[in-house]
Amino acid sequence: MTIQEDATAYNVPVKHAMTVDVEDYFQVSAFAQVINPADWDKWPSRVEANTETLLLLFERANIKATFFVLGWVAERYPALVSQIANAGHEIASHGYSHQLIYKQSPAVFKEETLKSKQILEDIVQQAVLGYRAASYSITQESLWALDILGELGFTWDSSIFPVHHDRYGMPGTPEEPYNILTRQQHTLKEFPLTTAKIMGLAIPAAGGGYFRQYPYFLSRYLFEKASLNGAKPRVFYLHPWEIDPDQPRVPNAGRLSNFRHYTNLKRCLPRLERMLQDFNFGTVSESLASYEIHQSLDLQQYGA
Ligand SMILES: [Zn+2]
DSSP states (O other): OOHHHHHHHHHSOOOEEEEEEEOOGGGSGGGTTTOOGGGGGGSOOOHHHHHHHHHHHHHHHTOOOEEEEOHHHHHHOHHHHHHHHHTTOEEEEOOSSOOOGGGSOHHHHHHHHHHHHHHHHHHHOSOOOEEOOGGGOOSGGGTHHHHHHHHTTOOEEOOOOOSOOSSOOOTTSOSSOEEEEOTTSOEEEEOOOOEEEETTEEEEOSBHHHHHHSOHHHHHHHHHHHTTTTTSOOEEEEOGGGGOTTSOOOTTOOHHHHHHHHTTHHHHHHHHHHHHHHSOEEOHHHHHHTSOOOEEEETTTTTO
């Protein structure tokens, strides 16, 4: 191999993963204290229209993304799931009921994760292999969930955020895609949520609320830095409700929840358009295929 070929190979950019967690504005963890899931059907749904806006944006940018669809949504809007899949995007599972995994029992988690997988597979007539937990709630307290994902036939997961946060996070776990060997010997590929190291601190740079709160240049800088200037694939996420400034307001949610949910909804869509121009995005599977995994985490040893 010549030096020239080496350099060319090195310069081939990796593909980052563009992901959407398909859920409605009234299902988020920030409002879980004031909205009972039994009342979800009473709220006017916006998820179809907002997801269609994202589909148009991705079509214009000529990229494919991964859509983690909540089972509850898929059950009510199967045509939306078909529309996403027919446009060539990847369908993955966001669970069924959007409850935090570490507050569920393994039995309930297993039952509803299987249910959500089957709902999606019935619609798209293909195996659904990827999973993302509600609010990244696979943590030190819910590592058993990874065993169940392996048991149910999932091959990859994107639920682990290597940061400190009040609701999620596994600080110190790898920042790039890695193999997880679960306690019951299942192997899963993990695509962790993006963090950038600034002065030794892991700063969230994965999208969502952070993307709405930071000015665009900062998000761009952090994502670029997190990817080691394009050498490592990173994941970006957004929710359909984050591009919808006109969504009905949820009363009595409290200041922190209001801040997390409503900040800069208007700015989100134009910023996303810029992200699509500034980085090379594809589905999670495309991104994982563009990169050779070097790291692994053996849960029999982790945290023991
Ligand atoms: Zn979610």
